[in-house]
Amino acid sequence: MKDTHLPCFRIKPDFYDALAHHLAADFEFWASLVGADGLCRLQLVASPPENTSSGLPGIPFKKLLLPPAEPLWSWDGKTFQSPDPQPRRAVFGVALCDLQALWYLDQVFAEDPLYQERRQHLLIVGGPCQPADQCRCHPDESPLAGDLFQTHDHIWSLSNRGHAVLKELAKWLGATVDRPLPKPLQVPKPRADIREPLFRASTGSAIWQQSSQSCLACGVCSAVCPTCYCYDMIDHTDLDGKSTRQRVWDNCFFSTHAKVAGGHDFRPDRAARLRFRFEHKKFGFGPLRGRPSCVGCGRCLKACPVDIDLDQIAEQLNAGEA
Amino acid sequence: MLDQLQPHSAVLQAVAPLTADDRLFLFLSAEPISATPGQFVEISIPGVGGFPVSPCDLVKGKQIYSCIRKAGRVTSALFELEVGASIGLRGPFGNGFDLSQCVNRDVLLLAGGLGIAPLRALLAALLKTEQHRQLILLFGAKTFSALLFRDELVKLAKAHKLKLLLSVDDDEGLSHVTTDHPCRVGLVTSLLDELTLQCKMTTAVVSGPPALYRGALEQLATLGLPPERIFATLERRMRCGIGECCHCVTGGVYLCQEGPVFSLEKIRTLEGALE
Numbered sequence: 001m002k003d004t005h006l007p008c009f010r011i012k013p014d015f016y017d018a019l020a021h022h023l024a025a026d027f028e029f030w031a032s033l034v035g036a037d038g039l040c041r042l043q044l045v046a047s048p049p050e051n052t053s054s055g056l057p058g059i060p061f062k063k064l065l066l067p068p069a070e071p072l073w074s075w076d077g078k079t080f081q082s083p084d085p086q087p088r089r090a091v092f093g094v095a096l097c098d099l100q101a102l103w104y105l106d107q108v109f110a111e112d113p114l115y116q117e118r119r120q121h122l123l124i125v126g127g128p129c130q131p132a133d134q135c136r137c138h139p140d141e142s143p144l145a146g147d148l149f150q151t152h153d154h155i156w157s158l159s160n161r162g163h164a165v166l167k168e169l170a171k172w173l174g175a176t177v178d179r180p181l182p183k184p185l186q187v188p189k190p191r192a193d194i195r196e197p198l199f200r201a202s203t204g205s206a207i208w209q210q211s212s213q214s215c216l217a218c219g220v221c222s223a224v225c226p227t228c229y230c231y232d233m234i235d236h237t238d239l240d241g242k243s244t245r246q247r248v249w250d251n252c253f254f255s256t257h258a259k260v261a262g263g264h265d266f267r268p269d270r271a272a273r274l275r276f277r278f279e280h281k282k283f284g285f286g287p288l289r290g291r292p293s294c295v296g297c298g299r300c301l302k303a304c305p306v307d308i309d310l311d312q313i314a315e316q317l318n319a320g321e322a
Numbered sequence: 323m324l325d326q327l328q329p330h331s332a333v334l335q336a337v338a339p340l341t342a343d344d345r346l347f348l349f350l351s352a353e354p355i356s357a358t359p360g361q362f363v364e365i366s367i368p369g370v371g372g373f374p375v376s377p378c379d380l381v382k383g384k385q386i387y388s389c390i391r392k393a394g395r396v397t398s399a400l401f402e403l404e405v406g407a408s409i410g411l412r413g414p415f416g417n418g419f420d421l422s423q424c425v426n427r428d429v430l431l432l433a434g435g436l437g438i439a440p441l442r443a444l445l446a447a448l449l450k451t452e453q454h455r456q457l458i459l460l461f462g463a464k465t466f467s468a469l470l471f472r473d474e475l476v477k478l479a480k481a482h483k484l485k486l487l488l489s490v491d492d493d494e495g496l497s498h499v500t501t502d503h504p505c506r507v508g509l510v511t512s513l514l515d516e517l518t519l520q521c522k523m524t525t526a527v528v529s530g531p532p533a534l535y536r537g538a539l540e541q542l543a544t545l546g547l548p549p550e551r552i553f554a555t556l557e558r559r560m561r562c563g564i565g566e567c568c569h570c571v572t573g574g575v576y577l578c579q580e581g582p583v584f585s586l587e588k589i590r591t592l593e594g595a596l597e
Contacts (some may be wrong), residue, residue, distance in 0.1 A: 230568035261394030
């Protein structure tokens with residue numbers, strides 16, 4: 001969704017109480033909060049926070065749509081059964097980059113029944129953000145998903161569902177105003193892009209070996225990435241004999257990622273795996289090819305224990321230094 | 323849509339040994355399956371896991387024949403199952419072979435080892451429709467006993483349905499075998515020397531391990547076959563089959579969806595396709 005003509009309303013002082021009251025019967029509330037340890041986490045909260053600019057949660061809200069482990073089906077020895085229905089959740093204070101990431105995941109999982117069920121049970125309320133040192137977003141670049149976007153005095157409707165919620169709360173809304181979404185004004189350094197032919201030509205470049213030399217293959221970059229979605233499937237059997245297949249987060253830095261039965265490994269070293277991740281972040285896969293999947297949230301930069309920076313690799317390739 | 327991630331029930335109906343590590347399995351699905359040659363299904367053993375496999379014969383209604391090698395954890399568990407055991411089936415996935423490419427053309431099939439399995443299904447489809455011109459199968463394996471389905475292939479050759487050329491890498495024991503059909507010692511691609519192909523009128527389909535693709539595909543192009551009519555079925559770690567989990571991605575393409583069958587023309591654009 002492009003935000004040029006998003007409906008925006010002034011809100012009356014007790015709007016947020018009314019919103020909380022309206023949603024409370026059907027929804028759990030989730031929001032990003034900074035804990036005593038200084039880390040920001042997306043967590044279950046008692047009521048929707050009014051002030052939501054508490055920063056990006058370390059693990060993005062993909063964890064609610066694609067949980068680290070979720071049952072795909074279970075088997076009682078005779079039939080395959082679908083997992084239990086998902087709870088309804090309202091998530092507050094989602095930053096623009098994460099709304100862009102949500103749009104991206106929505107495309108990838110457009111046909112996925114479990115994702116779609118969770119997605120339909122999720123009401124997403126965006127909120128303004130404060131750019132941090134690692135932020136590399138392009139606020140105007142890609143479409144946003146989500147339902148509402150709130151500041152302390154205005155609310156925007158981003159979807160039909162958001163519109164329906166506001167319709168119910170019309171009493172607490174003021175005048176419609178023509179106002180753009182509050183986007184981060186000064187991003188320190190936007191994400192570096194690279195043209196695909198240049199990437200293709202860099203297959204033999206030493207940069208992949210050099211850059212991956214210090215990589216610990218810990219996979220934290222993918223774990224914290226809002227558009228990393230690869231998964232494995234793992235079976236478990238309970239003591240009562242019921243088997244469950246779970247979809248679990250996988251990671252393209254793990255040594256089993258491209259290994260087939262019999263032992264052949266199609267991405268046998270860290271250099272190949274780094275190049276694979278770089279390719280996904282800069283160009284996307286499958287039908288989304290040509291659009292960077294990286295939304296510039298900067299989480300991977302912050303989390304990498306050895307400071308691997310995909311943008312730096314792109315810049316070196318662009319400058320012909322590699 | 324749910325079917326794409328959730329299997330339906332199937333029963334292991336029959337098993338026949340082919341070699342020490344390869345067996346022919348017949349699964350009876352609870353629901354009809356419409357897999358075409360070259361597509362694949364996922365066999366699930368609840369509590370153990372799943373693996374992708376191509377049917378090795380035409381899928382008739384609810385019956386799926388697959389030739390499976392004991393190669394990993396899940397296939398090992400399958401080898402332990404008794405006839406009558408319940409399993410799960412998902413699919414079919416992928417594009418399969420384009421049979422229209424074989425109409426009014428000579429068809430050259432080139433199989434290495436277990437790569438014969440999906441080509442046997444293609445062979446069955448070709449023999450059923452009979453719209454091709456000459457049909458040639460070059461089939462190589464490590465040893466004579468690893469030439470899967472050799473007897474039935476020789477029978478087809480004797481009935482003039484098929485020109486069959488066989489090879490083995492290792493001649494150990496070969497001299498002691500009373501054979502009803504010649505078998506060369508050497509790489510399967512060396513069998514190409516015995517053929518005079520009408521290259522412009524030929525469609526080739528290659529199936530085998532990565533090492534076979536690295537040599538054979540470009541060799542066929544060098545002989546003069548058009549790269550858009552040289553096909554290969556690429557093996558990868560297919561987990562989801564629906565273009566999500568990313569394991570099979572090669573050159574930015576989900577092989578499980580756009581493939582696993584690609585022309586050499588396309589393969590040349592897929593970085594790492596032949597690694």
